[in-house]
Amino acid sequence: MKDKANELERTLHDQQAAELEKALLGRLQAAAEGTLTELNEDEVRFEARLRSIQPKRLGSQLIAALESKVEGLPAPNQVHILPFPGIQAHEKVHQTRFHQTAPWAAAAAAICLLGVLTAFWLDPLGGPANTVGKSSSGSNRTSSASPPLTLPTEFSRALSQTQDKGIIWPSNDEPHRVIKVTYTDKVTMKREDGSTYEVEKPRVEYYLVPTDSH
Amino acid sequence: MDQYKDMSSTRAAHSTDSQPAKDSASQPAQSEWRDWLSTHGPKLLLFARQQTRSHEDAEDILQDAVVKLVDKVNSGEFVGGSDAWQAYLYTSIRRLAIDLSRRTDRRKKREDVVSIAAGDEMCKDPWFEGESTDDEIREQLEEKLKQLPPKFAEVIVMKIWGEKTFAEIGEALEISQNTAASRYRYGLESLKKSLAGARRRGDLSI
Structure with missing residues (x-):
């Protein structure tokens, strides 16, 4: 029993971990070097090729349904100023509700x-403050x-x-x-x-x- | 602050204009919404398709995500400008898809149905635009994307067609940008290999 266990142990010990795939090794290296988010040329080319295949356009019914959902909301192109939280372009001043605009x-x-x-x-530049004795224009x-x-x-x-x-x-x-x-x-x-x-x-x-x- | 107040008053005054002026003001907004939806809608729907099991579910959660966005903006709870709407929609779509799959108890049954009718589903509601000569490319790409583990496919869809950065993807998926990049590159490699197999068989030219 003990011999079998030893033999099994030797067999297992002789096994070597598989080498890392080249692609995985590349990603690990990139992670170590801090370049993981930078794509190589092959990836950029493949990405461009995939991007040339466009997603299916929305059907007219779906667009109409979505348009009805956004009715009253200014389209993104019309909003040029980033408001503080709680302030909308169409909000009337007298309708401000404090508890909802607390942010x-x-x-x-x-x-x-x-x-x-x-x-x-804010200090006076270069020296202490002095009282102005007489008014002079x-x-x-x-x-x-x-x-x-x-x-x-x-x-x-x-x-x-x-x-x-x-x-x-x-x-x-x-x-x-x-x-x-x-x-x-x-x-x-x-x-x-x-x-x-x-x-x-x-x-x-x-x-x-x-x-x-x- | 005074400058900001003046702008607010101006917008408030504009909102009390007579009805014809309000109608004319709303018409350009509607056509701009159509432009925005036509531009960004396909990308969002593609992401929704990747997150769900059917075209109908994808359309439903896209509409639900838009409703959530509108409600948040109108109630004043949305933090950020219109530049942040897309990111919010991607996050919403993903969460709604997760909720949908948890809520319904038909996932196994749906998988069986999908596996049987995959061909029909692809032809009826393809994910991608394609001229007749590119139909095979479209179908192969869609099939391979579906075969990818979802955590890789979603990053690929957001990066390539959603044109999001790794930071934006990480924010939407609640992962670090490095994890997003790693999943993207692994997924891209897998996709490339599987499409290369199709190319060797003479199925496509990608």
């Missing part, structure tokens, strides 16, 4: 808070050079653009949608001598909004 309210509140905090954090001019003692007198922020940059999984547990918001901050600075200048600065903020990607 929008949260996003807007976050941006307002950031704007207020930024206004407090300085000329307004826009200049890239900043004198040592200045005070901000005006601040404005304009929202330029919002973009949906897709979904990420920062912790692999919960998907977050990345919203890119572009502003233009404009600050009017006043020097000691009363002259003013404006500073414009683009500003980009990224917001991670927890989302259900389905």
